[in-house]
Amino acid sequence: MSDALLTPQQRDLRDEARAFVRHSVPRQLLLDMDAEQVRYPHQYIEDLAQHHLLGLRFPTAYGGRGLDWSHEVLALEEIGVLGASLACLYSLPSIVGEALHVFGTAEQKERYLKPILAGKLTVAEALTEPRGGSDFFGATTTMTRQEDCYILNGQKRFIVGAEGADLFLVYARSKEDGAGHTAISTLLVERGPGVEVQHVYGLMGTRGGGTGRVYFRNVQVPLHNLVGKEHGGYEIFNQMMIPERMTSAAGALGLARAALEIAARYSNQRKAFGQKIREFEGVSFKIADSLTRLDAARALVYHTARIIDAAGNSGYVRRMVSEAKKFATDTAWAVVNDAMQVMGGIGYTNVYPIERLLRDARLMTIWTGTNEIMNLVIQHEYYRQLLAQPASARDVEADALNADADGEKIFE
Numbered sequence: 001m002s003d004a005l006l007t008p009q010q011r012d013l014r015d016e017a018r019a020f021v022r023h024s025v026p027r028q029l030l031l032d033m034d035a036e037q038v039r040y041p042h043q044y045i046e047d048l049a050q051h052h053l054l055g056l057r058f059p060t061a062y063g064g065r066g067l068d069w070s071h072e073v074l075a076l077e078e079i080g081v082l083g084a085s086l087a088c089l090y091s092l093p094s095i096v097g098e099a100l101h102v103f104g105t106a107e108q109k110e111r112y113l114k115p116i117l118a119g120k121l122t123v124a125e126a127l128t129e130p131r132g133g134s135d136f137f138g139a140t141t142t143m144t145r146q147e148d149c150y151i152l153n154g155q156k157r158f159i160v161g162a163e164g165a166d167l168f169l170v171y172a173r174s175k176e177d178g179a180g181h182t183a184i185s186t187l188l189v190e191r192g193p194g195v196e197v198q199h200v201y202g203l204m205g206t207r208g209g210g211t212g213r214v215y216f217r218n219v220q221v222p223l224h225n226l227v228g229k230e231h232g233g234y235e236i237f238n239q240m241m242i243p244e245r246m247t248s249a250a251g252a253l254g255l256a257r258a259a260l261e262i263a264a265r266y267s268n269q270r271k272a273f274g275q276k277i278r279e280f281e282g283v284s285f286k287i288a289d290s291l292t293r294l295d296a297a298r299a300l301v302y303h304t305a306r307i308i309d310a311a312g313n314s315g316y317v318r319r320m321v322s323e324a325k326k327f328a329t330d331t332a333w334a335v336v337n338d339a340m341q342v343m344g345g346i347g348y349t350n351v352y353p354i355e356r357l358l359r360d361a362r363l364m365t366i367w368t369g370t371n372e373i374m375n376l377v378i379q380h381e382y383y384r385q386l387l388a389q390p391a392s393a394r395d396v397e398a399d400a401l402n403a404d405a406d407g408e409k410i411f412e
């Protein structure tokens with residue numbers, strides 16, 4: 001974002017996050033995570049908390065900074081430079097914290113939100129199941145109410161942070177019958193008896209973030225760990241999808257920016273046929289296209305952040321958030337892919353981090369709702385809004401010579 005558009009407070013926060021990324025994250029951590037020698041970077045979470053960078057939007061009383069989305073996206077873009085694993089782990093307190101902040105009881109906020117933001121309690125969010133992620137409301141994990149607790153049974157997969165998490169935010173079916181969106185509830189589940197996490201081998205990228213499969217076998221969850229209302233998971237899901245998708249979108253900007261910078265600098269040094277490769281249009285136009293795409297994606301993400309700040313949650317907000325997630329992550333993929341092309345063979349090796357960023361970027365179009373699911377939301381909310389009101393500024397349809405030829409307007 002251009003400095004000219006930032007307030008002094010926004011600039012300071014951006015610079016703070018940038019300084020953290022530059023000075024507080026050891027290079028070796030990134031390498032060890034990619035090699036799966038680190039399975040969960042506890043120290044990184046503690047360092048973020050020490051720098052007071054977790055859960056920026058939440059009230060100061062709980063350890064946040066009481067800021068808004070227009071601020072949080074600035075920090076997220078900077079953290080995104082570290083790649084998808086560290087960006088996602090940074091985002092989890094923002095995502096799980098949203099459910100606690102908006103729907104949690106005072107006791108839940110005190111008991112969970114505070115230590116999460118202090119880096120003392122690590123979290124994961126468990127939505128996806130082996131039988132389907134996009135079809136989320138078809139979840140088959142069940143919770144059954146007993147006198148003094150819920151009994152949770154089922155399994156979740158691809159859960160980032162699972163290996164290190166002390167606390168899981170879990171969606172489960174709380175009613176046997178009824179459509180999923182009326183039958184799902186949300187629980188806070190502490191790691192304990194009946195909770196088993198298995199390491200997921202063989203991720204293409206986004207490694208070292210503790211992605212795992214989680215089994216719940218007759219887990220006793222206290223009744224007071226229900227978030228919101230019983231069977232009220234749909235509402236919580238809709239709210240959580242704002243941070244879920246905005247964190248992906250803003251993180252993707254940083255990741256793509258990092259790759260683009262490496263490729264642009266490389267093209268200014270590398271020579272072929274007696275000249276710098278940036279002097280070939282085939283190279284410099286790729287840089288120009290990438291930059292334009294990235295600036296457009298950033299504009300959409302930052303604009304959406306302001307819309308959320310102004311409008312809270314609504315169908316329109318859901319549409320904009322989905323547009324931002326889709327466009328920013330598709331852009332990141334295209335930009336990193338072109339960065340690799342600009343660098344030629346060396347870009348495909350681990351002499352440069354482009355190949356790691358490419359592996360990370362690929363996931364971003366899949367997780368937090370695939371970009372096809374983003375399209376589903378975008379068209380749904382657009383049609384809903386469009387068809388609920390008359391034509392906008394003017395009846396443009398009437399501005400045709402034969403507009404009144406009703407006999408020609410055949411629809412069936």
Ligand SMILES: Cc1cc2nc3c(=O)[nH]c(=O)nc-3n(C[C@H](O)[C@H](O)[C@H](O)COP(=O)(O)OP(=O)(O)OC[C@H]3O[C@@H](n4cnc5c(N)ncnc54)[C@H](O)[C@@H]3O)c2cc1C
Pocket residue numbers: 125126127128131132133134135157158159160161203206211363366367368369370371372373376
């Ligand atoms: C490394 C990793 C980390 C993850 N982290 C987490 C996490 O922390 N927590 C969590 O809960 N989940 C997580 N996920 C899960 C992720 O969000 C899901 O993988 C994703 O939502 C897609 O679900 P699926 O894999 O079941 O694919 P499916 O739902 O089976 O989809 C397969 C294909 O069908 C398409 N499709 C499905 N339905 C439609 C439709 N209606 N219209 C058009 N196309 C459709 C999809 O777009 C996709 O291309 C993670 C996944 C990975 C790989």
